[in-house]
Each structure stands twice: as structure tokens, then as C-alpha cells.
Amino acid sequence: MTKKSNNRPTVRDVARVAGVSTATVSRALQSPDIVSKKTRDAVFAAVSETGYSVNTAAQMLRRNRSGTILVILPDISNPFFSKILSGIEEVATRANLTILIGNTNGDSTRYANILENLRNGRADGALILNGEAPPDGMLPEGTPAVSISERLDGTPYPHVGTDNERAAFDATRYLIEQGHRKIAHVTGPQDNTLTKDRRDGYVKAMTEAGLSDHIRLIDGGFVYSDGEHAGHHLAKNWPDTTAVFCANDESAMGVIRSLQQHGYSVPDDISVMGFDDVPFARIFQPELTTVHQARNLIGQRAMEILLEQLEKKPFSTGSVYLDHRIVSRNSVAGPRN
Amino acid sequence: MTKKSNNRPTVRDVARVAGVSTATVSRALQSPDIVSKKTRDAVFAAVSETGYSVNTAAQMLRRNRSGTILVILPDISNPFFSKILSGIEEVATRANLTILIGNTNGDSTRYANILENLRNGRADGALILNGEAPPDGMLPEGTPAVSISERLDGTPYPHVGTDNERAAFDATRYLIEQGHRKIAHVTGPQDNTLTKDRRDGYVKAMTEAGLSDHIRLIDGGFVYSDGEHAGHHLAKNWPDTTAVFCANDESAMGVIRSLQQHGYSVPDDISVMGFDDVPFARIFQPELTTVHQARNLIGQRAMEILLEQLEKKPFSTGSVYLDHRIVSRNSVAGPRN
DNA sequence: CTGAAAGCGCTTACAG
DNA sequence: CTGAAAGCGCTTACAG
Known part of the structure; x- marks a missing residue:
């Protein structure tokens, strides 16, 4: 009965403090409405007391989902992508999803390594901004994905961008x-x-x-x-x-x-x-x-469609176009004469 | 004995095909040199045959490490950060570590959410580029971390930047x-x-x-x-x-x-x-x-120091400064007259 | 509304 | 050099 060296509190600790089972702790945390108010309060109190935070690895393993989506882009420093990324993040955060960014740098080896995140379960779906379709066999069949900006011809993934x-x-x-x-x-x-x-x-x-x-x-x-x-x-x-x-x-x-x-x-x-x-x-x-x-909206819409796929809801296939507009500034004038 | 709906191959499948135990599969993959060449070859062949890819969640749970490091920055679209990020990535990739980017947008709620990745085990350590020390209690004690660019006064973390x-x-x-x-x-x-x-x-x-x-x-x-x-x-x-x-x-x-x-x-x-x-x-x-x-080198050096912490090696504390230099272009001339 | 128990897929001390 | 077995921390069908 020696103390474990790693002291991170687990559901067991919370259960003990709250005087309930670990199953109940999990339920109170994941679906608060299916436990009694009394239980819920006790569990929440025990969570603060112990400083509990769920172990994501265990959760991922048990649920067979990572709660993470992979964003594949060619160059993170390209300002064109940052606003799209913000849009993606907004929707992902609302859905309690984490974003993993894969920067290919136009290198196909790196691209392959990045796709590995979908095969090993580190991510549940992908947003593809690099304009390159994943090579055959690199993605488990049926992996949810949406292409952004560049169409991915010959691919079943929905697409969001500008016309x-x-x-x-x-x-x-x-x-x-x-x-x-x-x-x-x-x-x-x-x-x-x-x-x-x-x-x-x-x-x-x-x-x-x-x-x-x-x-x-x-x-x-x-x-x-x-x-x-x-x-x-x-x-x-x-x-x-x-x-x-x-x-x-x-x-x-x-x-x-x-x-x-x-x-x-x-x-x-x-x-x-x-x-x-x-x-x-x-x-x-x-x-x-x-x-x-409309880069921010493009990111949002793409993430929404990916979400629908993840939730096995019907989702729009084909291309979704968001409105563009001309911005008049000083580099254009009428012709001389 | 019905077939599971999720067909991702596991170590068991590889073990069966290779005619060895799951323990041996794991060893062949993680420490190839401690198994016999014959076994190694059989396992590798079985891996290709089955299309096996390790389940990261299970690995994380078992090892109690995520193999991921968290990079906290205020604004991913700021070009100042992109080269630092490349430097970080280079070293992380070499060490087989994944990078998770946390974009605070200068928002302390978001910052807190991002730090949660260290508490729930999604990341093993942090590189802090946003110039803000994590609030007390937000980080498990002893979490490996390095601050970049801005010093974090009153903090035990090593620092890498420019003088x-x-x-x-x-x-x-x-x-x-x-x-x-x-x-x-x-x-x-x-x-x-x-x-x-x-x-x-x-x-x-x-x-x-x-x-x-x-x-x-x-x-x-x-x-x-x-x-x-x-x-x-x-x-x-x-x-x-x-x-x-x-x-x-x-x-x-x-x-x-x-x-x-x-x-x-x-x-x-x-x-x-x-x-x-x-x-x-x-x-x-x-x-x-x-x-x-030297933004790329700054990123590299910071990641190296974080790596030393993760591996429980001695690491440099205090500040490490990388060389800067004046770049003469056209916005400066001698004074008129 | 709640609990006991199984099991997700790995890795690793232990034994040989 | 290899295998049998335990266990990481969760969640969820099952039973009540």
C-alpha cells in the first residue's frame, strides 16, 4: 500500500471524497443532467477539493475518439491561413474540440507523417488546406475530412472556399x-x-x-x-x-x-x-x-461540416462558396489619357 | 465471437500474424535492438501486412506521457512567431514529439483553457511565448517549461531569447x-x-x-x-x-x-x-x-532545453541569449546637412 | 438514479 | 530473447 509516485488525482479519488462510485463521477462530469442534484454537487465539490482533471489518454482510449481535429496546411506563417484558422478554432472550441496543426512545408514526407495522426487515433478528422489529396491508403476509409480553399479533385471530401x-x-x-x-x-x-x-x-x-x-x-x-x-x-x-x-x-x-x-x-x-x-x-x-x-467564415463553415461528419449527421457534399467582395484601395485607377 | 465494428488492427493482430506475443510486438517496435533479427523481421512484416499503427491513446495511458509539447503564444498570425515555431518543430520532430499550439489571443480564459492540456495529460511540457506566467495552481508542480522571448520574472522556468x-x-x-x-x-x-x-x-x-x-x-x-x-x-x-x-x-x-x-x-x-x-x-x-x-535558433534552443527537462537531465536555468545583428537597409541614412 | 464490473490497447516488471 | 499477466484511468452496458 505504498503511495504512488505520480499523484495526479483520478476518478477513484474523486469518488472516494464524494462518497459515490467512479461510474457516478464520470456521469456527473459527462452528463450532469442524468444524476441527482445532490450527487452532482457532491461530485463537483470533490473535483475542486482534489484538483481533479480528466486523464485525456484514458478517455480517448475508452471512447475511441481523440476529440481532436487535424488541420493540414502548407505554411503556417502564410497570413492567408491565419484568419481561416481563427474561424476553425471558434467553431472547434464551441464544440469542445482541440486543434492539431500539421505544417507540411510542401514536403510530402512531412505530409505523410502528419496524416499518421489520423491512423494512430490522435485526431478524428481533418481539414485539408494544402491542396493535396492524401495518397491512397494513407487515410483509413471513411475518415471525416473537408478540403478548404483548394478543391481536391477526385476526392469524396466536401469543399469550402470562394468561387x-x-x-x-x-x-x-x-x-x-x-x-x-x-x-x-x-x-x-x-x-x-x-x-x-x-x-x-x-x-x-x-x-x-x-x-x-x-x-x-x-x-x-x-x-x-x-x-x-x-x-x-x-x-x-x-x-x-x-x-x-x-x-x-x-x-x-x-x-x-x-x-x-x-x-x-x-x-x-x-x-x-x-x-x-x-x-x-x-x-x-x-x-x-x-x-x-471571407476567410474567417470559410474556416467556420468547414469546421461545421466536419462536425456534422463526426456526428454522423448528413452533411453537404460538393462545394460551399462564401461571398467575396472587391476592396477598392489605391493600386487601381482609370487608365491614363 | 462476432467481428468488432472497428477494424483498426491492434498489437494482437500483429502478434497473431507474426506468431509472437503482444509483448514482443511492442518490443520490436519500441526497442528493435532487444529482439532477435528473426523476430524483428517477422514483426515488421506483420505490421505492413496488417497496416498496423499504434493506438496513441493506449500508449499515452500506459506510459503516462503524451509525447506532445504545448506551445503557448498570443497570436499565431504574428510573423514574429512563425520562424521560432519552425525552430521548435525541427527539434521536436527529431525527438519524435508532437507540437500542440495554443493561441491565447491575449485572452486569459483561453490561456487557462490552453493550460488545461498540461493538467489532463494531453501535453508533457510547455514553451511559453506569450509573456505571461501561468497563474498559480494552473500548472502541476514541476511541469517542464521554458519561456521564449519575454522573460517570465518570478518564475523558475529557463528562458531563451535575445539580449x-x-x-x-x-x-x-x-x-x-x-x-x-x-x-x-x-x-x-x-x-x-x-x-x-x-x-x-x-x-x-x-x-x-x-x-x-x-x-x-x-x-x-x-x-x-x-x-x-x-x-x-x-x-x-x-x-x-x-x-x-x-x-x-x-x-x-x-x-x-x-x-x-x-x-x-x-x-x-x-x-x-x-x-x-x-x-x-x-x-x-x-x-x-x-x-x-535569430528566431529559428531561439526556437531550437528552447526546445532543446525543454527536452532536457523532459528527460530529467540537468538543464540550463536562467537566460540563454542568441546573437542578434543589425540589418542595414534603406530606412536609415545619415542626418541631412 | 446508482454501482459493480468489464474492457479499450498498449507496455513492462517478472519469470524463465 | 520471449511470454503471461497486470494495470494505466476512464466509460458504459447491465442490473437493480
Whole structure:
């Protein structure tokens, strides 16, 4: 009967102090309404007295659920993801779920390691923001999952994001309405569904406006240096362009700097528009005109759909789109002359 | 003998396939070198055949360890933290430890909820980046923890960061060496150890250079709008200032924009220097001269010290400082005339 | 409304 | 080097 070295109180300790069984302690804690008020009070008092806190491992083992959801993203430092994360957290917290963040860094080995959390029971479901479908066999069949932002073609998971084609269409229309005709588009990275959708929206808007002769596509990417290269390309090859629609804000900033180095003034000589409305878009000079995505709501909605899956309720399949809007700031003006 | 509904293979399944006991399966997986090669091979083959993955909950319960460490920070979207996080992750991954991120958002209720992960066994130790000591009783005694960046005065936890007083001293010296005399300092938020240390370093450098008459302190903070206010204050009250040292990069950007709105040119009329070297410092115009902190190394070192605590090895107490350096860019020049 | 008992899937002293 | 068995701390069908 020697004392255990680890003194963390357990249900047994609480039961002893409260004068009830461990089953009753568990019930009072998990389903307070199915025990008598007297019992409930006694148990709660015993919990404070002992400083009891449930042992999550035991609970997970017994329930066969971790109460954790895995958020898979390519780069946690990318400001695009932080607001989505907040939305996810809000809903998860309300549902008493913990969030585990898996940062792939674009590395497939890391991605595989992260997915392991679903196989070993550390997480019950996943929110996939990295745009890459889990390789076959890496996920137990029927694992609840939702893809965010990028669609995961050929996958059964529901998807939440922005209607990118529509948003790109609206952005291009916006430039046309400012009087621009020679409008270029700097795309995102190849083999990305976002890139395709935004490019399609741009092409569609140009075509519908009878400007198909002015379509100018430049291969880009989502980082600053991609924008710099694109700006250089633009200055060299299409110097008479009056407006550029970029696939995201960061590349738009690179385009602007590069254009400035080539002697252009933005927006006086050339207008530049981004996509995302990251926090820095307001601080950058010129303040960036861009497409705002409802990132917080996207995160919330995705988490809600995952929750429905976890609870075996019917859930929406296919894509859910949240509203976007154009944010007018200073990087776009009418064409000169 | 009905089939269980949940088909995840267990050690029993692996044991049956490999023709050994569950104890041996566990040994082959956890300490491959203490079983015979023949057994090891049989177990590994059985693992692939069955698609076995350890049940983390059972493992945690049995070992009384979660293999997870908790990283507590105020704001995950703050770029200052992301590189520190990478450093932490690198070391944690090498040690086969999972990271759980707790985002307090400066909310003490959330902070308390996050600390609960240490009491319920979901995490074995903590890395504290939010500058706030856990309230008494919120952490089981002897919980391994390390504070990062901000010191936690009155706390037994080791600390890893930058020697802020020294770094601020160096930054101020740098401005003095460029020929500046009337140098202002925009501080961080009150009641923050970083603020105190950086202010002290500034005052010390000014005093040592015989410039104590030119000490100009402006209460600031770590966000953009704090900088804007400070810039306004500066323009109104000390218009002949030729250089400003700001407590961080974000506030330095606010100071610059605000000064520009007051008609100053940076750095021609006035030089502005930041602190941190966040990623955006290179994109901002003018590119920001600042103090680089070894954020990745700070994260690594902190995780290493936490690891030593977890393994009950002796570990360094007190503060560990990693080297900082001045990064010269375009927001600082010599004084006009 | 409550209790006694089984069992979730591991790991590890103990014995050989 | 290996196996049989106990037990980590919960929760929940079962019985009353």
C-alpha cells in the first residue's frame, strides 16, 4: 500500500471524497443532467477539493475518439491561413474540440507523417488546406475530412472556399469598368485548382467584354518573387498594358515593385489588383486593391461540416462558396489619357 | 465471437500474424535492438501486412506521457512567431514529439483553457511565448517549461531569447554612428519586459554617448497603429528629430507612414529603425533597417532545453541569449546637412 | 438514479 | 530473447 509516485488525482479519488462510485463521477462530469442534484454537487465539490482533471489518454482510449481535429496546411506563417484558422478554432472550441496543426512545408514526407495522426487515433478528422489529396491508403476509409480553399479533385471530401472563377471574373470586370482594355493576368502556380479557376474567370470576363484580343497571360505563382519576375516580363513584352490582375496579393506586391523599378508609377501608369486581402494589403504602398475572401467564415463553415461528419449527421457534399467582395484601395485607377 | 465494428488492427493482430506475443510486438517496435533479427523481421512484416499503427491513446495511458509539447503564444498570425515555431518543430520532430499550439489571443480564459492540456495529460511540457506566467495552481508542480522571448520574472522556468538591452544599445549606437544626435525611441507596450529592456538599451547608449539631453521617449506598442500614433506625436512635439528607433518592425512601419503623411521623407528627412526583422521588412518601402533576431535558433534552443527537462537531465536555468545583428537597409541614412 | 464490473490497447516488471 | 499477466484511468452496458 505504498503511495504512488505520480499523484495526479483520478476518478477513484474523486469518488472516494464524494462518497459515490467512479461510474457516478464520470456521469456527473459527462452528463450532469442524468444524476441527482445532490450527487452532482457532491461530485463537483470533490473535483475542486482534489484538483481533479480528466486523464485525456484514458478517455480517448475508452471512447475511441481523440476529440481532436487535424488541420493540414502548407505554411503556417502564410497570413492567408491565419484568419481561416481563427474561424476553425471558434467553431472547434464551441464544440469542445482541440486543434492539431500539421505544417507540411510542401514536403510530402512531412505530409505523410502528419496524416499518421489520423491512423494512430490522435485526431478524428481533418481539414485539408494544402491542396493535396492524401495518397491512397494513407487515410483509413471513411475518415471525416473537408478540403478548404483548394478543391481536391477526385476526392469524396466536401469543399469550402470562394468561387474563384466568379471572383476573378468580378475583379476583371472591375478593371474593365474603370476603363481598362489591355489587362494582363499574372497566374498562380501551375497545377493548382485556384490558378485554373482564377485564370478562367479572367478569360471569361475579357471574352464577354469583347476584349479577347487583349488577353495577356503571364505564368506566375503565389510568392513575392513570382510577382517580381512577372512584372519584369510585363515591362519587357507588353509595355502598353494598363492594368494587371494578379492571382494573389503577395505576387501583386512583387509586380508593383518590379514595375516601379522599370519606371512605371502605380496606379498612374499602370493599375495592379491582387486577390485575398491579406492584412498587409492595407499597409503596402500603394494600398492594394484586391478581392476579399471571407476567410474567417470559410474556416467556420468547414469546421461545421466536419462536425456534422463526426456526428454522423448528413452533411453537404460538393462545394460551399462564401461571398467575396472587391476592396477598392489605391493600386487601381482609370487608365491614363 | 462476432467481428468488432472497428477494424483498426491492434498489437494482437500483429502478434497473431507474426506468431509472437503482444509483448514482443511492442518490443520490436519500441526497442528493435532487444529482439532477435528473426523476430524483428517477422514483426515488421506483420505490421505492413496488417497496416498496423499504434493506438496513441493506449500508449499515452500506459506510459503516462503524451509525447506532445504545448506551445503557448498570443497570436499565431504574428510573423514574429512563425520562424521560432519552425525552430521548435525541427527539434521536436527529431525527438519524435508532437507540437500542440495554443493561441491565447491575449485572452486569459483561453490561456487557462490552453493550460488545461498540461493538467489532463494531453501535453508533457510547455514553451511559453506569450509573456505571461501561468497563474498559480494552473500548472502541476514541476511541469517542464521554458519561456521564449519575454522573460517570465518570478518564475523558475529557463528562458531563451535575445539580449534585448544589448541589441537596443547596438541599434542606438548604429544610429549615433551614422551621425544622428536627436534620436527618439518609440517604446513597446507598457508592462512588457521587452519594452523595458529595449528602452534601457536605448537610454544607455544615448547616455554613454553624452546625448542624454536628446533622449526622447514616446510610449508606443507592437502594432501598426501604435506606430502611427507615435509618428504623429513625434511630428507635433519633436519635429527636429533626425532618427527614430522603434521597439519593433510593425510599429516602425506605422511611424514611417505617419511621418510621410506629415510631409517627412524617410530616410532623407528622418531615419527610422525597427526591431525583429520580420519577413515584410524587406518588402516594405523604404526597406526597413532593423535588428535581426535569430528566431529559428531561439526556437531550437528552447526546445532543446525543454527536452532536457523532459528527460530529467540537468538543464540550463536562467537566460540563454542568441546573437542578434543589425540589418542595414534603406530606412536609415545619415542626418541631412 | 446508482454501482459493480468489464474492457479499450498498449507496455513492462517478472519469470524463465 | 520471449511470454503471461497486470494495470494505466476512464466509460458504459447491465442490473437493480
